[in-house]
Amino acid sequence: MKKLILSLATATALTAAATTAAMAQMDKVKACFIYVGPIGDFGWSYQHDQGRLAVEKELGDKVETAYLESVPEGADAERAIERFARSGCNIVFTTSFGYMDATNKVAAKFPDVKFEHATGYKREHPNVSTYNSRFYEGRYVQGVIAASLSKAGTAGYIASFPIPEVVMGINAFMLGAQSVNKDFKVKVVWANTWFDPGKEADAAKALIDQGADIITQHTDSTAPMQVASERGIKAFGQASDMIKFGPETQLTSIIDNWSPYYIKRVKAVLDGTWEQVDVWAGMPEGEVVMAPYTNMPDDVKAKAEAVEAKIKSGEFNPFTGPVNKQDGTPWLKDGEVSDDGTLLGMNFYVEGVDDKLPQ
Amino acid sequence: MLEAILLTVATAATPLLLAAIGELVVERSGVLNLGVEGMMLIGAVTGFGVALSTGSPWLGALAAIIAGSAFSLLFGFLTLTLVTNQVATGLALTLLGIGLSGQIGEAFVGMPGVRMGAISIPGLSSLPYVGKLFFGQDPLFYVSIALTAATAWFLFRTRAGLTLRAVGDSHGSAHALGIKVIGIRYLAVMFGGGCAGLAGAYLSLAYTPQWVENMTAGRGWIALALVVFASWRPWRVLAGAYLFGAITILQLHIQAISLNELGFLPAPLFWIAELVKSVPSQFLSSLPYLATVVVLVLISRNRRLTMMNTPASLGRPFVPDR
Numbered sequence: 001m002k003k004l005i006l007s008l009a010t011a012t013a014l015t016a017a018a019t020t021a022a023m024a025q026m027d028k029v030k031a032c033f034i035y036v037g038p039i040g041d042f043g044w045s046y047q048h049d050q051g052r053l054a055v056e057k058e059l060g061d062k063v064e065t066a067y068l069e070s071v072p073e074g075a076d077a078e079r080a081i082e083r084f085a086r087s088g089c090n091i092v093f094t095t096s097f098g099y100m101d102a103t104n105k106v107a108a109k110f111p112d113v114k115f116e117h118a119t120g121y122k123r124e125h126p127n128v129s130t131y132n133s134r135f136y137e138g139r140y141v142q143g144v145i146a147a148s149l150s151k152a153g154t155a156g157y158i159a160s161f162p163i164p165e166v167v168m169g170i171n172a173f174m175l176g177a178q179s180v181n182k183d184f185k186v187k188v189v190w191a192n193t194w195f196d197p198g199k200e201a202d203a204a205k206a207l208i209d210q211g212a213d214i215i216t217q218h219t220d221s222t223a224p225m226q227v228a229s230e231r232g233i234k235a236f237g238q239a240s241d242m243i244k245f246g247p248e249t250q251l252t253s254i255i256d257n258w259s260p261y262y263i264k265r266v267k268a269v270l271d272g273t274w275e276q277v278d279v280w281a282g283m284p285e286g287e288v289v290m291a292p293y294t295n296m297p298d299d300v301k302a303k304a305e306a307v308e309a310k311i312k313s314g315e316f317n318p319f320t321g322p323v324n325k326q327d328g329t330p331w332l333k334d335g336e337v338s339d340d341g342t343l344l345g346m347n348f349y350v351e352g353v354d355d356k357l358p359q
Numbered sequence: 360m361l362e363a364i365l366l367t368v369a370t371a372a373t374p375l376l377l378a379a380i381g382e383l384v385v386e387r388s389g390v391l392n393l394g395v396e397g398m399m400l401i402g403a404v405t406g407f408g409v410a411l412s413t414g415s416p417w418l419g420a421l422a423a424i425i426a427g428s429a430f431s432l433l434f435g436f437l438t439l440t441l442v443t444n445q446v447a448t449g450l451a452l453t454l455l456g457i458g459l460s461g462q463i464g465e466a467f468v469g470m471p472g473v474r475m476g477a478i479s480i481p482g483l484s485s486l487p488y489v490g491k492l493f494f495g496q497d498p499l500f501y502v503s504i505a506l507t508a509a510t511a512w513f514l515f516r517t518r519a520g521l522t523l524r525a526v527g528d529s530h531g532s533a534h535a536l537g538i539k540v541i542g543i544r545y546l547a548v549m550f551g552g553g554c555a556g557l558a559g560a561y562l563s564l565a566y567t568p569q570w571v572e573n574m575t576a577g578r579g580w581i582a583l584a585l586v587v588f589a590s591w592r593p594w595r596v597l598a599g600a601y602l603f604g605a606i607t608i609l610q611l612h613i614q615a616i617s618l619n620e621l622g623f624l625p626a627p628l629f630w631i632a633e634l635v636k637s638v639p640s641q642f643l644s645s646l647p648y649l650a651t652v653v654v655l656v657l658i659s660r661n662r663r664l665t666m667m668n669t670p671a672s673l674g675r676p677f678v679p680d681r
Contacts, residue, residue: 009583037572038571038572039471040461040468040572042469042571042572042642046469048467070573072573179681187615187617188614191611191644192641192645193644197566197567197569197571198371198562198566199567199576202367202370202371202607202608203611205363206367206608207613207615209364209367210360210612214622221569221571221574222569223567223569226567226568227567230474244469244470245471245619336426354617354619355614356637
């Protein structure tokens, strides 16, 4: 029995030693990225690729990067991730919600490779981290601007899929708008796609034809911005600065700035200090950046800047009570702040959203 | 409001119509080219690039037609001269088109394009209700309607059209009669490529004047389905394209409208609206595709009718000396 315990102890010690060795510094790291759209979408995938380029620039010849674009969520994703893991990648960033299960599955087979999954919540193995940005902070600011500018009192919201990330954005936008105009209306159209310029344009047209005079989107193309510009109304950009597509149309845009996080994480692999994390950073960390406030009067700009500053300093959280759910039941008490868990699983609207949430 | 909806339906239907009319002629000649999506993308990127560098959307559209045709020649050479499998070659053409257009278009990403503006006829365009619909659309809308009429006339009213259909129905007999089967098929394939190229240019010049990778988002496949849906008849292709466009646009409007705004409706109509609103949006989004499947099932139920309309040599390779 003693012998057994002894050998077990030795084994444990050995494993520990092995782990420390694995944690040691590296001379060169291979960082790999998987994108759901083309890097030329000028939106979501484009911004992730900007992050990859920033890593290359920052770490120079200490890093080698590779990427796969337009990888569909599903069985293909698992193959793509596994291919990267096999090809000697030390860290793999999987940058779409739908890669969640595939990432965890592959991570189980390659314990020495680090995996970073964007916008997900499953960390089934110690080598899987999740990271996300608090885009809703920016959407709250957009809501404030929309309600201050809209003459019709109605904004049109082009949504992609009814996942918590998107629902959270609609709610934050609504709360921001309500902080200015209690009766502000938001019309929601679900495009059921992340990327289809034609369909997104059609959705924008439908919303404008039904009286919305501000357009915001949670889909990835610049088409809605162009439609708004053609129709002479204002709109918010998505994921990247879309001012070129609407010089007189874009009010601001939420820019996904992944660079700080990507640099930090790849460096951690180099230094051997990588640990599993669950990061949800926002404006304070510089991950959510607002494009310059344009095409609006100075007082609205000042108001938007003040709200942004308050969120940045951590003084204000968009999801602060009193807030009721859509059916009128209380959600947050006066002064109460929502916990992250509720936000990450958000499947309900706040009061005032005029839409039925697809389940 | 109704006019606005009809206008957007027309813009949604036009690219489908252009691509489908081209493919209809190709299939009438007995060739199945599944590369529509790829040819559209090549047209879209070429049209965008040429319009951007010359400043003229017209030159862009012309270049797109030429590029689409040239790209389809590759398919023609492989399937007609080298007699490869048409289905596999067509799929390969789509994949190549997606990749190639992305490569060519890399420099165009994030650049606002040149818009092909709507026409405006003084007096007529400002007529109430119908003015914009009939006299105020973008030029390619009129091209698509004219092309449908011309194709219908060509196929069923001219000798050349009869020859083309004969090639598609029985290439052996046509060959025995001294008709140049391969030559005619080459021309048909190039026509289809040109139309698909123009359809792509419609997307990157009129619909959403920008270039983004894969911007056709599956419209080439819908065009292919439309040809079968229309049982290889031009005017039915037009009807199908507009039906498809209408369902696409209407479901967006149904989503955007709120029941509070429909309070003025009499009770029975309001109940219908309430019922329609309660349908999940995912289902509404898939309606156009469901409608295609339903019609395909319906038309294929009558075997004789299907046989009568389907070009009998569709997809079958032809080697003259056999």
